[in-house]
Amino acid sequence: MNPVIHGALLLLSALAVATPAQAPAPATPRLLTLPANNKAAVAIQLRFRTGAVDDPPGKAGLTFLAAQVMVEGGAGPLDAKALLGALFPIAAELDVRVDEEQTTFIAKVHRDALDKLLPILTDVLLHPRWDVKEFERIQAAAVNDVDKRLRQGDDENLGKAALHSLIYRGHPYQRLRLGHVSELKAITLEEAKAHAARVFTADRLTVGVAGGYPEALPGLLVKALSGLPVTGAPAVAVAQQKGSGRPRFLLVEKPGASTAISMGMPWELARTSPDQPAMSVARSAMGEHRQFNGRLMQRLREARGLNYGDYAYIEHFVQDGGNASAARTGIARRQQELSIWLRPVQNENRLFAVRAALYELQRSLVEEPFSPVEVAQTKGFLDGYILLFDQTDDRKLGYALDGAFTGPAGYLAGWRQALDAVTPEAVNAAWRKWVDPSRLQIVLVGPDMAEVKRAILANQPTPITYQDASVKRPRPQLDADAEIARFPFGATAEADVEIVPVEKLFE
Amino acid sequence: MAHPVLLLPLLAALAAPAPPRPSPAVTPQPPGKLLAFPFPVEVKTLPNGLRVALVPYDSPGLVAYYTLVRVGSRNEAEPGRSGYAHFFEHMMFRGTKAHPGDEYNATVTRLGLDTNAFTDFDMTVYHLYGPSKALPTIIEYEGDRFRNLEFSEEQFRTEAGAILGEYAKSASSPNLKLVEKMLETAYDRHTYRHTVIGYLDDIKKMPDGFAYAREFFRRYYTPDNATIVVAGDFDGPKTLELIGKAYGGWQGKLKPVAIPVEPPQRKARRAAVEWPAPTLPRVWVAWHVPGASDLKATAVALVLNAYLFGPTSPVYQDLVLGRQLVDGLDATGSVQRDPPLFGALARVKKAADVAAVEQAIAGAAGDLARGTIDRGRLKDVVSNARYSAALALDKADSVAVTLAVNTTYTGDLQYLNKLYAQVEAVSAADLSAFARRWLTDANRTTVTLATKKEVAQ
Numbered sequence: 001m002n003p004v005i006h007g008a009l010l011l012l013s014a015l016a017v018a019t020p021a022q023a024p025a026p027a028t029p030r031l032l033t034l035p036a037n038n039k040a041a042v043a044i045q046l047r048f049r050t051g052a053v054d055d056p057p058g059k060a061g062l063t064f065l066a067a068q069v070m071v072e073g074g075a076g077p078l079d080a081k082a083l084l085g086a087l088f089p090i091a092a093e094l095d096v097r098v099d100e101e102q103t104t105f106i107a108k109v110h111r112d113a114l115d116k117l118l119p120i121l122t123d124v125l126l127h128p129r130w131d132v133k134e135f136e137r138i139q140a141a142a143v144n145d146v147d148k149r150l151r152q153g154d155d156e157n158l159g160k161a162a163l164h165s166l167i168y169r170g171h172p173y174q175r176l177r178l179g180h181v182s183e184l185k186a187i188t189l190e191e192a193k194a195h196a197a198r199v200f201t202a203d204r205l206t207v208g209v210a211g212g213y214p215e216a217l218p219g220l221l222v223k224a225l226s227g228l229p230v231t232g233a234p235a236v237a238v239a240q241q242k243g244s245g246r247p248r249f250l251l252v253e254k255p256g257a258s259t260a261i262s263m264g265m266p267w268e269l270a271r272t273s274p275d276q277p278a279m280s281v282a283r284s285a286m287g288e289h290r291q292f293n294g295r296l297m298q299r300l301r302e303a304r305g306l307n308y309g310d311y312a313y314i315e316h317f318v319q320d321g322g323n324a325s326a327a328r329t330g331i332a333r334r335q336q337e338l339s340i341w342l343r344p345v346q347n348e349n350r351l352f353a354v355r356a357a358l359y360e361l362q363r364s365l366v367e368e369p370f371s372p373v374e375v376a377q378t379k380g381f382l383d384g385y386i387l388l389f390d391q392t393d394d395r396k397l398g399y400a401l402d403g404a405f406t407g408p409a410g411y412l413a414g415w416r417q418a419l420d421a422v423t424p425e426a427v428n429a430a431w432r433k434w435v436d437p438s439r440l441q442i443v444l445v446g447p448d449m450a451e452v453k454r455a456i457l458a459n460q461p462t463p464i465t466y467q468d469a470s471v472k473r474p475r476p477q478l479d480a481d482a483e484i485a486r487f488p489f490g491a492t493a494e495a496d497v498e499i500v501p502v503e504k505l506f507e
Numbered sequence: 508m509a510h511p512v513l514l515l516p517l518l519a520a521l522a523a524p525a526p527p528r529p530s531p532a533v534t535p536q537p538p539g540k541l542l543a544f545p546f547p548v549e550v551k552t553l554p555n556g557l558r559v560a561l562v563p564y565d566s567p568g569l570v571a572y573y574t575l576v577r578v579g580s581r582n583e584a585e586p587g588r589s590g591y592a593h594f595f596e597h598m599m600f601r602g603t604k605a606h607p608g609d610e611y612n613a614t615v616t617r618l619g620l621d622t623n624a625f626t627d628f629d630m631t632v633y634h635l636y637g638p639s640k641a642l643p644t645i646i647e648y649e650g651d652r653f654r655n656l657e658f659s660e661e662q663f664r665t666e667a668g669a670i671l672g673e674y675a676k677s678a679s680s681p682n683l684k685l686v687e688k689m690l691e692t693a694y695d696r697h698t699y700r701h702t703v704i705g706y707l708d709d710i711k712k713m714p715d716g717f718a719y720a721r722e723f724f725r726r727y728y729t730p731d732n733a734t735i736v737v738a739g740d741f742d743g744p745k746t747l748e749l750i751g752k753a754y755g756g757w758q759g760k761l762k763p764v765a766i767p768v769e770p771p772q773r774k775a776r777r778a779a780v781e782w783p784a785p786t787l788p789r790v791w792v793a794w795h796v797p798g799a800s801d802l803k804a805t806a807v808a809l810v811l812n813a814y815l816f817g818p819t820s821p822v823y824q825d826l827v828l829g830r831q832l833v834d835g836l837d838a839t840g841s842v843q844r845d846p847p848l849f850g851a852l853a854r855v856k857k858a859a860d861v862a863a864v865e866q867a868i869a870g871a872a873g874d875l876a877r878g879t880i881d882r883g884r885l886k887d888v889v890s891n892a893r894y895s896a897a898l899a900l901d902k903a904d905s906v907a908v909t910l911a912v913n914t915t916y917t918g919d920l921q922y923l924n925k926l927y928a929q930v931e932a933v934s935a936a937d938l939s940a941f942a943r944r945w946l947t948d949a950n951r952t953t954v955t956l957a958t959k960k961e962v963a964q
Contacts, residue, residue: 040897080828084818089887091894110894137831140856144787144834152784155679255783258675290623292600293616298609305668308676323904325621325636344675377617384619384638387569391902467671468664468714 028226029205032404033218034396037211042114043394044221045208046105046125047330047401050199052177053100053236059187061179063199064098065142066192070200071096071105073134076123080134083120092117094124097330100173101238102405103200104330108394111212118217122224125200135189147181151254151502155344155445158252159260162505163443166250167266167337171241176506198232206404210397238334241266245439247498248491249456251449254502259350259446263357264339265439269314271332272407277418278430279314285370285378285427286360287312287340290324293381295360300342303477305467306353308343320395325388329398332406338435347446351455351462354442355487359480361437362487369428379419386416438490445502453497456489543896543927544913546906548920551747556731557754560910560920561746562738564903570739571907572645574633574653577734577915578727580703581628581844584764585719587712590670590705593626594713595723597666599633600624601658603651608662611648618644621904626703629844630915636904639740643749650753653733656724660717667713674710681782681789685852685956689791692778693848693952697769729759734920736911739903769795769846772950780956787834788858788957792868793850794950796941799842799916806929807941808849812840813888814938815871816851820884822871826853832860842926844916848952849945858961865953872946880935892930 055062071094074080087094090113095106105125109117150158161176168174179187205228207221243266269279287294289311292302296310315336320328340361345353364370370378389412390396403409444452455462463485466473491497549561579592602608615622620637635645677683687702694700704710735754737746772795797804816822816838826833834854841847851868855861900906913923 039901041901081824084824085887088817088819089890089894091891091898108898110897113894133831134828137828140831141834144854144856148785148787152786153680156676256679258672258678260679291616292612292622298612301669301672303665305665305672307672308669309672323621324623343672344678346671346675377613380617381619384641385621387619387638388621388636388904391566391569391904393901467668467711471661471664471714473661 029202029207029222029228031218031222032206032208032397032400034210034393034400036213036215037393039212039393040110041393042109042111042211042213042217043209043397044107044121045330045394045397045401046225047206047208047405048103048105048200049101049204049235049405050103051099051101052175053172053238054195054199054233055175056195059183059191060175061142061177061184062187062192062195063103064178065139065184065187066196067096067098067103067105068138068142069130069135069192070124070128070196072138074129074131075120076127076129078120078123079129079131086116086120090116094121097328098177099331100177100333102330102332104401106394111214114213114217118220122221125225126227128196130189130193132189135192139184139187142179143181143184146176146178146184146506150178151505155254155256155258155260158502158505159262159443159445160339160341162250162252162445163262163264163339163441165506166247166441166443167243167264168241171266171335172236172238173241173333173335180506182507197229200228201230201232202226202228203231206401208397208401210393240268241335243267243439245441247496248441248489249453249497250441250443251452251497251499252443252445252502252505253447253449253499254445255447258344258346259444260344261342261350261354261357261442261444262339263354263440263442264337265436265441266335266337267434269336269338269434270334270406271315271411275430275434277415278422278426279434280382280415281375281378281419281422281427282364282370282431283312283314284382285374286364288381289313289317289319293378295364296340296342296357299360300353300356304356304464306349306356306464307345310343310357311341313339313341325385326395327389329395329402332402334406347448348465350444350446351452352464352485354444355462355489356484358437358440358490359484359487361435361440365432365435365437370424370431372424375422375424375427379422382419383416386412440490449499453499456491456497457494459486459489461485542924544900544910544923548910549743550920553730553751553754555755555757556729556760557757558734559747559750560734560736560914561741561743562736562906562910563743564738564740564906566739566903568639568740569637569903570639570642570737570741571634571636571903572642572649573736573738573907573911574649575734575736575911575915576631576633576728577629577732577918578631579627579629580701580705581698581766582727582764583698583701583705584766587709588716588719589701589709590703590713591716591720591723592631593703593705594667594670594716595720596624596626596631596633597669598658598663598720599652599656601656601662601666603655603657605651605655606648608658611652614644614648620645628699628703630912632908632911634904634908636907642741642746646746646749646753650750650757653728653754654757656728663717663720664714667710670704670710670713674704674707677704681780681786681956684780684782685789685791685954688778688780689793689848689952689954692776692954693772693793693795694769696767697845698766699769699843699845699847725759726762726764729761730754730757732761734911734914736907736914738907738910766845772952775948776952778952778954779962780954781959781962782956783959786956786958787854787856788861788961789852789854789955790861790865790868791839791850791852791954792865793839793848793952794872794946795846796840796849796945798845798847799922800844802925802929803937804941805842806926807933807937808840809842809892809926809930810885810888810933811938811941812838812849813891814884815875816868817888819887820871822851822867826864826867832856832864842916858957861955861957865955869951869953872942876939876942876946880938882935885933885935885938889931889933892927896927
């Protein structure tokens with residue numbers, strides 16, 4: 001299903017790589033509609049070209065907090081209680097997601113109840129109440145979310161967030177989009193309100209509509225939202241992050257029986273890159289998210305029982321809800337990254353696991369490139385699996401809006417079609433061209449990090465401890481174990497390994 | 508902020524991918540009448556007892572293939588064996604003589620399928636979702652592994668490590684310990700007293716349980732204890748023919764171990780968890796309520812969960828928005844074969860307010876038993892159920908999982924529609940009667956969680 005792109009969006013799409021400063025600034029929001037159908041649900045996504053990159057210095061989390069207060073704090077005649085009371089009987093979804101460069105106000109409602117939701121949605125954008133009591137409540141929740149949930153009760157996401165911040169040091173993506181604790185606490189209601197007026201502006205907005213909507217809906221939305229300020233803050237430049245690869249390790253000191261591990265590096269690979277289809281095959285063969293086919297999953301979990309899962313990604317990835325095949329939309333970015341996620345490993349095996357991932361990466365580049373059989377199998381996999389990515393109207397709309405931002409239009413269909421021509425040679429050539437293990441940076445979240453640092457700098461052997469030593473394992477695996485136990489960490493100088501207490505992270 | 512009436516079952520969210528809940532149904536019908544599962548289902552039972560449910564759905568070129576086995580942590584009655592239903596789910600991916608694990612994996616990969624499984628208290632569900640052209644291969648491979656599963660002791664011992672890893676991924680959050688404590692406090696005898704993933708001590712001993720796992724397979728992985736659900740774009744007669752061929756030779760009869768009956772709780776219970784890291788304190792108040800076979804009570808519990816603790820409830824509006832004592836309030840009801848727990852869990856901002864929050868939650872139930880009912884809010888809850896139903900089931904995968912999950916409770920493929928017919932009929936008097944019967948002081952269990960320092964204070 002092809003999205004119908006209106007007016008200025010055509011231009012935007014053609015200029016997808018241009019900086020915002022060069023793009024025209026229309027007085028009314030752009031519109032992107034998918035053809036209306038007879039489904040019960042109407043999906044509306046108001047996509048603003050703003051996000052955490054627009055948080056001013058010392059105000060990390062401002063865009064996120066302002067957007068949350070708009071959606072939850074009451075709007076127009078409805079205070080926060082009345083807002084819940086209006087949404088609940090019609091089971092309407094009203095939410096907002098803030099990423100680095102994109103913020104999406106999401107509404108999903110039964111078409112019979114659309115007239116009830118519509119004034120609420122436009123009031124959230126045009127007339128948020130900014131009640132001080134609601135602001136303080138939502139601010140406190142945002143602080144607790146970072147301070148108590150992320151830093152203390154969610155090691156896997158903490159590891160990913162710490163890696164993100166590490167590989168983007170000095171880049172607009174460095175700060176946590178959810179905010180930093182002391183900065184969030186210092187934000188005032190007036191600052192949130194002023195910030196919203198600067199970033200949720202008509203020139204940054206694309207109105208997306210899909211599902212069983214009435215013909216008049218897109219026009220009504222655009223007309224109403226033309227009441228937004230025409231323009232506001234200048235666009236933030238997002239230059240490509242070079243990435244020094246240093247420090248090699250960031251060790252987050254935190255108690256626990258297991259250690260969360262993430263590694264990655266920034267790069268310029270994009271969905272529009274000619275290498276994207278070949279790289280998608282390599283990525284999937286290395287470690288498809290929450291599937292069993294990847295080398296990392298097969299060798300770390302299936303053969304060695306090191307942990308629950310091991311995956312690789314060639315662009316920023318967040319799973320959307322409970323389905324493994326659903327990558328969140330609305331997180332399209334102009335700067336991308338390679339990452340590897342090892343789910344928590346028992347502390348005794350954590351450095352073996354790090355080395356095993358580095359070892360497998362090295363093998364994929366040199367001694368054991370992706371075989372024709374692996375490539376054929378992975379191409380078959382993606383040919384079917386991509387079909388699952390946009391089964392619902394809201395997901396189709398999300399992909400279309402992403403395409404309008406970073407390109408290409410028709411991303412999923414184009415990707416799937418391009419797979420046919422991908423050869424094993426192309427897969428390995430692209431993988432070798434893009435992946436540079438010496439630039440990888442590595443985060444561990446767990447206890448006793450001074451000891452870990454010593455082991456890394458001394459390149460100390462770290463043999464695997466099998467949970468059950470009585471099992472007879474195949475000779476090649478035991479030989480590989482011995483090699484992995486001594487595989488170089490790639491860190492020799494004191495400054496290559498930083499330790500940070502968890503309380504200091506995102507403070 | 509979606510507020511469906513059926514709420515996240517915290518209890519169940521601890522093993523494997525979170526099982527999607529009895530989320531109801533779909534499309535062009537107006538939401539005036541509540542048929543939660545509006546699709547026709549063709550059912551056939553093979554001579555060996557295996558039931559097959561076919562649900563055509565408009566998803567061109569795609570099909571979802573689900574196998575429900577009515578076994579879960581509920582069936583782990585022997586001491587020291589918590590977590591085996593879930594462990595066994597992992598072993599089902601280790602293959603057969605005809606199709607060893609790596610070949611099974613290579614094949615489902617080549618076909619472009621999203622392949623996984625999940626385990627809950629009452630069920631283990633295996634699922635594949637992808638191109639319809641893969642269906643003949645899916646049927647052949649699935650039939651083979653359910654009949655001929657064969658794994659070595661080495662594979663078994665290695666897989667135990669992945670279970671430990673699965674436990675580890677949840678262990679940094681206080682919720683896992685909180686759930687463990689709630690279950691073992693509220694239940695004395697029934698197997699719901701342990702979590703789906705099992706106790707850490709039992710998981711560590713899993714490598715030695717090879718013989719027990721084989722026995723588990725013989726007892727529960729039998730055709731008369733399984734239902735296959737196929738939803739999406741497929742040829743019905745051909746699919747039935749292939750399933751008949753692939754599964755016809757599957758033998759065995761269900762040999763369940765008796766599950767202890769939980770005696771009525773006679774006195775309020777209480778327990779506390781001391782958490783080693785900084786955290787928001789938590790308080791969870793829960794009551795035993797009837798199991799899924801009591802349709803009427805299950806429907807009332809579903810309505811009451813939202814009525815008492817949903818976003819428009821006085822408790823929510825007081826604790827979250829008014830006095831702002833809590834950071835989050837979740838209703839924690841779920842549908843289960845045997846009597847589950849019903850209640851609410853709050854993340855409290857300050858330890859000093861835990862008692863006040865507990866009182867507000869427990870008090871709301873007491874008020875309900877004594878006082879009048881807000882009929883407007885009752886109407887809103889039913890309206891929410893209708894609209895949620897009409898918005899769900901928007902792809903073949905959702906259709907299949909909803910039917911599979913809701914079939915486990917009583918074995919009835921029409922369970923969800925029967926339950927929602929009852930939801931429509933819930934009256935104000937039903938709410939009060941339910942509260943008087945079940946939401947009593949004696950039937951209540953309260954578990955709190957706080958840091959050591961806060962506990963000392």
